[in-house]
Amino acid sequence: MNSRQRFLAACRREETDRPPAWMMRQAGRYLPEYREVRSGSTFLGMVHDSDRAAEVTMQPIRRYGQDAAVIFCDILVPPAAMGMDVEFIEGQGPVLGPPIRNREAVDRLQDFDANDATGFLGDSIRKVRAELGDERAIIGFCGAPFTVASYMVEGQSSRNFENTKQMMLGDPETFDRLLTRVTDNSVGYLKMQADAGADVLQIFDSWGGALSAEVYRERLFPHVQRLVAEAKGFGVPAILYVNGCSHLLEVMADTGADVLGIDWRVNPAEAIARVGDRVALQGNLDPCTLFAPPDVVRREAAKNLDAFTDQRGYIFNLGSGILPKTPLESVAALWETVLGSPLPEAATA
Amino acid sequence: MNSRQRFLAACRREETDRPPAWMMRQAGRYLPEYREVRSGSTFLGMVHDSDRAAEVTMQPIRRYGQDAAVIFCDILVPPAAMGMDVEFIEGQGPVLGPPIRNREAVDRLQDFDANDATGFLGDSIRKVRAELGDERAIIGFCGAPFTVASYMVEGQSSRNFENTKQMMLGDPETFDRLLTRVTDNSVGYLKMQADAGADVLQIFDSWGGALSAEVYRERLFPHVQRLVAEAKGFGVPAILYVNGCSHLLEVMADTGADVLGIDWRVNPAEAIARVGDRVALQGNLDPCTLFAPPDVVRREAAKNLDAFTDQRGYIFNLGSGILPKTPLESVAALWETVLGSPLPEAATA
Numbered sequence: 281m282n283s284r285q286r287f288l289a290a291c292r293r294e295e296t297d298r299p300p301a302w303m304m305r306q307a308g309r310y311l312p313e314y315r316e317v318r319s320g321s322t323f324l325g326m327v328h329d330s331d332r333a334a335e336v337t338m339q340p341i342r343r344y345g346q347d348a349a350v351i352f353c354d355i356l357v358p359p360a361a362m363g364m365d366v367e368f369i370e371g372q373g374p375v376l377g378p379p380i381r382n383r384e385a386v387d388r389l390q391d392f393d394a395n396d397a398t399g400f401l402g403d404s405i406r407k408v409r410a411e412l413g414d415e416r417a418i419i420g421f422c423g424a425p426f427t428v429a430s431y432m433v434e435g436q437s438s439r440n441f442e443n444t445k446q447m448m449l450g451d452p453e454t455f456d457r458l459l460t461r462v463t464d465n466s467v468g469y470l471k472m473q474a475d476a477g478a479d480v481l482q483i484f485d486s487w488g489g490a491l492s493a494e495v496y497r498e499r500l501f502p503h504v505q506r507l508v509a510e511a512k513g514f515g516v517p518a519i520l521y522v523n524g525c526s527h528l529l530e531v532m533a534d535t536g537a538d539v540l541g542i543d544w545r546v547n548p549a550e551a552i553a554r555v556g557d558r559v560a561l562q563g564n565l566d567p568c569t570l571f572a573p574p575d576v577v578r579r580e581a582a583k584n585l586d587a588f589t590d591q592r593g594y595i596f597n598l599g600s601g602i603l604p605k606t607p608l609e610s611v612a613a614l615w616e617t618v619l620g621s622p623l624p625e626a627a628t629a
Numbered sequence: 630m631n632s633r634q635r636f637l638a639a640c641r642r643e644e645t646d647r648p649p650a651w652m653m654r655q656a657g658r659y660l661p662e663y664r665e666v667r668s669g670s671t672f673l674g675m676v677h678d679s680d681r682a683a684e685v686t687m688q689p690i691r692r693y694g695q696d697a698a699v700i701f702c703d704i705l706v707p708p709a710a711m712g713m714d715v716e717f718i719e720g721q722g723p724v725l726g727p728p729i730r731n732r733e734a735v736d737r738l739q740d741f742d743a744n745d746a747t748g749f750l751g752d753s754i755r756k757v758r759a760e761l762g763d764e765r766a767i768i769g770f771c772g773a774p775f776t777v778a779s780y781m782v783e784g785q786s787s788r789n790f791e792n793t794k795q796m797m798l799g800d801p802e803t804f805d806r807l808l809t810r811v812t813d814n815s816v817g818y819l820k821m822q823a824d825a826g827a828d829v830l831q832i833f834d835s836w837g838g839a840l841s842a843e844v845y846r847e848r849l850f851p852h853v854q855r856l857v858a859e860a861k862g863f864g865v866p867a868i869l870y871v872n873g874c875s876h877l878l879e880v881m882a883d884t885g886a887d888v889l890g891i892d893w894r895v896n897p898a899e900a901i902a903r904v905g906d907r908v909a910l911q912g913n914l915d916p917c918t919l920f921a922p923p924d925v926v927r928r929e930a931a932k933n934l935d936a937f938t939d940q941r942g943y944i945f946n947l948g949s950g951i952l953p954k955t956p957l958e959s960v961a962a963l964w965e966t967v968l969g970s971p972l973p974e975a976a977t978a
Contacts, residue, residue: 442917442952449921449929492894492915527875527894545841545876566841568794576798603791 283347284479287417291480291517291538293560293593299585300347301618302419304521304541305601306340307352310611313339323368324360327353330403337408341416343627344615348417348480349408351473353401355423355484358465359432361392372436379435381443383454389461394472402476409477420478422466424485424520425459425503432458441490448499456499463503467510474514481511482519482541489524489543497531505535512536519562523600529555544599548587560593565614567598570606574613581617632696633828636766640829640866640887642909642942648934649696650967651768653870653890654950655689656701659960662688672717673709676702679752686757690765692976693964697766697829698757700822702750704772704833707814708781710741721785728784730792732803738810743821751825758826769827771815773834773869774808774852781807790839797848805848812852816859823863830860831868831890838873838892846880854884861885868911872949878904893948897936909942914963916947919955923962930966 281289287300308314314336318326326332333352341349356374360366365377380386395402401420408418422428426444431437433444448455470481483504488496504520511518520532521541532540533555540559542551544566551561565584569577588594596618602611612627630638636649657663663685667675675681682701690698705723709715714726729735744751750769757767771777779793780786787793797804819830832853837845853869860867869881870890881889882904889908891900893915900910914933918926937943945967951960961976 440917440952442920442954445915445917446920449918449925489894493896524873524894527896545838545873547842547876566794568789568791569798571791571795572798580798603789605791 282414283345283416284414287347287595288479288517290593290595291519291560293538298620299588299594299596299618300417301596301615302346302348302350303340303598303602304350306346306350307336308602309604310602310606310608311339311343312608313343323354324366327357328400330400330407333400333404334407334411337404338411341412342624344611344623345619345621346416346615348419349412350419350421350482351401351405351408351478353404353421355421355428355486356431357398357401358392358422358462358469359428361390361394361397361469362461362465363388363390364432374431374436376431376435379443380429380432380458381447383451383457386454386458386461391461391465392468394468398469398472402472405473405476405478417479418477419480419482419519420470420473420476421482421484422469422507424483424488424500424522425462425466425507426491426500427485427487428462428466429455429458430487432462438487441487448495452499459500459503463507466507470507470511471514474511474516478516480517480519481514482521483507483511483537485520485522488522489528493527493531496528497534501531501535508535508537512538521562526550533559539593539595541597542599546599548584548591552588552591556591560595561588561591562595562597564597564599567600567603567606570598570602570610570614572610574609577610577613578617581614585618631763632694632765633763636696636944637828637866639942639944640868640909647969648937648943648945648967649766650945650964651695651697651699652689652947652951653699655695655699656685657951658953659951659955659957660685660688660692661957662692672703673715676706677749679749679756682749682753683756683760686753687760690761691973693960693972694968694970695765695964697768698761699768699770699831700750700754700757700827702753702770704770704777704835705780706747706750707741707771707811707818708777710739710743710746710818711810711814712737712739713781723780723785725780725784728792729778729781729807730796732800732806735803735807735810740810740814741817743817747818747821751821754822754825754827766828767826768829768831768868769819769822769825770831770833771818771856773832773837773849773871774811774815774856775840775849776834776836777811777815778804778807779836781811787836790836797844801848808849808852812856815856819856819860820863823860823865827865829866829868830863831870832856832860832886834869834871837871838877842876842880845877846883850880850884857884857886861887870911875899882908888942888944890946891948895948897933897940901937901940905940909944910937910940911944911946913946913948916949916952916955919947919951919959919963921959923958926959926962927966930963934967
């Protein structure tokens with residue numbers, strides 16, 4: 281059973297020899313070789329350059345040998361392709377303009393052809409595939425409609441999402457129209473990734489946890505369900521990740537996603553009991569654990585793996601993305617524990 | 630039944646004629662009269678000046694007539710009294726220095742006598758009492774040990790708490806010592822508030838929701854439980870508020886708190902089913918609801934009240950603090966709905 285087979289088997293809730301494993305943001309700033317490739321260019325410059333995007337996608341695989349490569353890209357690529365100005369400002373995060381605050385702004389958004397507007401991502405996937413062969417899985421992704429829409433409405437990262445919720449409650453038709461347009465465009469964007477060779481598609485609902493289950497079900501669910509169904513229609517498993525999802529597990533499972541990505545606040549036994557009989561689970565070590573010394577990382581990672589022993593269909597991951605300042609010795613300790621075999625020599629460089 | 634009786638009855642899970650109501654951060658920047666008193670002085674300058682602190686504490690009561698006044702203060706007053714530099718920087722939030730990162734720094738912290746070091750808060754409470762008489766309840770408060778400690782370790786607001794969790798996992802004895810010292814000092818600080826006339830004490834665990842229930846129980850619970858027990862020992866009910874607490878309700882109830890403050894992501898029926906037979910509940914309208922038009926605010930507030938009809942012991946509140954840019958017409962619509970009587974004339978000024 282190679283890594284790709286192992287990963288796909290877990291998504292389908294079939295037996296695996298060990299849990300497959302990857303890490304959100306594994307191609308990222310905590311790696312010195314990433315910072316080297318990145319130096320002197322903007323974040324979006326990297327995304328648009330399929331050679332460099334493929335290169336940084338491969339970096340963690342070469343160093344640690346995870347079972348899946350997650351393609352280097354960003355959830356704000358679709359809003360840019362829909363006509364918004366998107367910039368990543370160092371130390372501040374993304375800035376999008378002008379913010380979408382009314383029906384006219386929603387109507388002015390463009391639909392895009394994924395091959396024309398975001399072909400660089402297809403190229404990145406093909407280049408990674410050429411290097412990986414069929415040995416490891418490739419994960420493509422997009423943001424969930426609410427998460428993407430919240431950036432479009434707020435114009436930046438937000439702690440409270442007051443403008444987004446203002447539109448949701450005060451002008452629900454316009455908000456629903458925005459979610460529909462984001463979903464419409466995300467479907468083609470995911471299809472392009474599957475066509476280019478992505479084995480699995482993950483939908484990132486980074487901010488969906490800011491809503492109650494009732495509101496999630498009423499306002500977001502139809503769009504997420506549709507996106508999941510479309511992804512599965514492309515012949516690949518769909519993973520739905522929501523950060524802060526302990527109150528949302530049932531509505532997440534109802535979307536039809538093959539795998540639920542859960543954050544570190546969710547108790548594994550409880551997740552297994554609530555939805556483990558109908559979905560595979562992915563997660564959920566606290567990324568801050570990696571700031572602890574290596575022996576603590578080994579202990580906590582082993583504990584996390586143990587907690588999911590009884591789950592049919594389990595993929596190891598962190599509960600959210602790895603943080604930029606994470607010390608490498610702890611990352612190495614994690615992968616030694618989780619992958620259970622000596623790491624490539626490069627791992628500790 | 631006056632407001633104070635109504636509030637205390639709800640805390641004790643006794644019958645009330647209607648649910649008592651207040652709002653976290655009700656003395657705050659969304660009120661023009663607050664901004665007027667505030668103008669030209671620092672946030673901490675206001676806290677230290679018991680005349681102005683009492684004045685802004687009274688402002689929302691005069692305008693809307695809530696059942697309880699929450700004393701104007703800040704959860705970072707104790708760290709300052711323990712010897713840290715604490716500053717509030719406009720548009721950025723609190724900055725504390727130097728950050729507490731090791732055992733030596735924990736040991737250098739000072740214990741403080743609450744009357745000597747924070748007597749201004751006792752003065753504020755007495756001045757508010759003089760104005761309110763026994764008509765309305767006065768709520769005193771402190772931060773929960775983890776929330777306060779996380780500010781002391783990070784030195785500022787944090788999204789991920791990596792330094793705090795690094796200490797918690799990498800040097801658990803030092804972290805526990807820090808929690809103990811914060812708790813030690815919080816006990817005297819709460820006692821001083823009860824002695825000055827606070828009817829109820831709320832413990833704000835703004836960031837406790839960043840931990841799993843297992844970690845909360847293992848690392849924080851003994852300290853929170855002790856603080857709750859001490860507060861109750863002063864003869865007043867204790868409210869434990871945790872933001873993002875849907876996974877923590879049972880451990881919160883186990884602390885012995887009389888009332889649990891819950892955020893808007895918690896489903897009311899579920900909270901009632903899980904812990905409503907042993908604690909009163911407080912919450913939980915999404916503060917972003919107040920950015921919607923008044924008719925939507927009325928509908929959502931009524932829905933929220935309805936959801937708690939079956940709960941013995943219920944206090945209306947938002948699920949977290951009111952936001953600075955909240956429109957006043959929506960705040961008036963909320964209080965009309967919740968207090969169920971014509972507002973004072975000042976309400977819509």
